[in-house]
Amino acid sequence: MIETTNRIDEMSQFLKLLSDGTRLEILRRLHVREHCVCDFVEMFDISQPAVSRHLKLLRQSQIILERRERQWIHFRINPDHPQHELLLTILNAMDLPAIPKKNC
Amino acid sequence: MIETTNRIDEMSQFLKLLSDGTRLEILRRLHVREHCVCDFVEMFDISQPAVSRHLKLLRQSQIILERRERQWIHFRINPDHPQHELLLTILNAMDLPAIPKKNC
């Protein structure tokens, strides 16, 4: 029973992280290729700290991974996250046009 | 571009509805069989109006359907919801023990 509650809590936490348009768009982009913070700052109409905060939430839950290269921090999807498959299913379910690999 | 934004907004709205433990549990139960409000009131440690509000949110978004029978209102999953398949995938991804059909 406690076990059941835990699984439900984990899932609701996971879905909460995905239930924000900015974070969904971030994940959709990261599904194509790595991006650094500045890519997203250009992309969205929100401040740099706001972008940073979204990335922090996704990183804290291990949905994305980061890697520093010189002064940039590059983010990518974590393929080993327990719900990685579900994440891909959700991204596909949005059924959006593909993002060109070269695009910013 | 606008189209893309709409799809992302729709998905984030949908996920927001599922990102609550009580609503996930409600949906998990409804996946097994119909329930009325009073079933859920017994089941959860929240007030009847709180249960009613969760059901209203799910109904408004067409994720569940209702049917009145005498003084009871029975809820069930809407198999024609655009994201019905995704909903089932999410419920399965929680990988919980099956709920016996006869159970309350």
Added chain:
DNA sequence: ACGTTATATAATACAATCGTTATATAAAGA
């Protein structure tokens, strides 16, 4: 060492979410 660029954190404001209690409505049964 200093200025610039990239990113993170702190403080704060505002809006959304989710609970409660009190009350209303609808159907049933005496």
Added chain:
DNA sequence: TCTTTATATAACGATTGTATTATATAACGT
């Protein structure tokens, strides 16, 4: 008609989520 049962709505408060601005840190280039 009156009471009971099932459900919904309204009003309100606490908590959480998401933005902003200001400031800090880290790496780079001159």
